[in-house]
Amino acid sequence: MNKQIVLFSLLAILLLSSCASRKSFVYLRDMEMGQKYPFDDKHEAVIRSNDRLGITVSCKNPELAIPFNIQGGNFQVDMAGNVKASETAGSKGKGYLVDVDGNIDFPILGKLHLEGLKISEVKNLIENKIKESNYIKDPLVTVEILNFKYTVLGAVGHNGTFTVDGDRITLLEAIANAGDLQGKARTNRVKVIREINGERQMFVHDLGTKDIFDSPCYYLQQNDIVYVEPKYRKKDVEDRGWQISTFLLSIVTAVCSVMWAIK
Template sequence: MKSYKVLLSVCLVICLLSACGSVKDITYLQGEGLLKKTAIADTFDLKIQKDDLLDIVVSCIEPELLRPFNQQSGGANYVGGYNGGYEGSYAGNNGYNRGYLVEVDGTINYPLLGKIKVAGLTRRDVIDLIEGRLKKGGYIEDPIVTVRFLNFRISVLGEVNRPGTYNILSERITLLEALSMAGDLTIYGRRDRVAVIREIDGERVILYHDLRSMDVFQSPNYYLKQNDMIYVEPNRVRAEASKQNQFTNVGTWMSIISFLLSMSILIFK
């Protein structure tokens, strides 16, 4: 009886230890202590890339001067005619209604000012550039220019609850925020293998992140950029379940074939 109690106690301890291990496998941002601090890198500046769609609006105290710059036809590479709408932080469609497309050479064709090189610049840089040219050209003395991205989108796929492509209203979104928009990882997603796929200078770069570690905040891909893709790998449980389903399907078809062969033998015997 005593040995039975000892064996039961050992089994209970093993179960508790295994349970603790499973919690650690799925807990985000693990670290020591109740208060965890990490420095915020405020050096992130989203750069404009080719194929970006920019909304550029000019305003001033003399409305009659604005007509050439804010007209609906826009420049030669002005995109318009579609208003897909936008709701909250997620858009199932493209919420574009106007904008200047950044061409392959990194330029936009802006009214009166002609071609302007914007690729590689920040939104603030483009504002300063256009305001400066409007003043220098004598078009508007005190222009106020606003620039925003119309097609800042990211894609989230793999083991998340709501995979898809998401349009972002602001120009700053983090990896954790994007996963939150996608409904978080499923229980089958690997917290230690979350990939951010990004195109840099004609190359596709993949960087993996361990969400269980505080080091995720130091990743160069923690702040996402246009057209980034996030992929969450399945864990071993999902892979094993997939194999079992495959074998089950094969077994089902083998049973059906065997049944049909047996029936054909009986019929034509």
């Protein structure tokens, strides 16, 4: 009986050691319980060239807003008399494409330069132009980005390009959507490549520290590329060799234990 207990104990230790060999990672390990960390709850995406915008104008007299919503004919009037976008207005290929010069052609108002503006600034710009021209006294404009997307590459669960419902997503959310970090990920070498004023810039982050909250890339911009750097091949080989050695040693130990127990 004692030999059986010892045998089962050794097998349990072998199983636990195999599970323990898996690498673990603690996000934001330096955050403290009860400590308050301020954040930007008013973050807005910035308009860039090749963005596709959904823009809808409404007012108390819906017939006055109709000329401003003729892009693709995707609008409807609800029971309260408000003009709003139909369900197809946000589909692929609809909306206003911001050209390479940062402009769109908007009904009645003509060419508008939007590149570099935030969503709320675009909204205010269009509302003010409509009021200044006495087209509508109290216009209500809604603006959204229809093709907000980002790409995640490297040591994550699955690489790919992802779309966002809206215009706000954090770096941590993006990594979670990509299946989280792999065991071979260099957690202190998570890069975000961003296009800024016609140039590509790279920002490097350590996901183990709260400093990530202060990064200009904590909130992703459309078309950002997130690259989780894997460990170098030499390090991978060393880790694999260590894992194989540990596994073989465990097998030998288990076999010896079984042979000893059945004697």
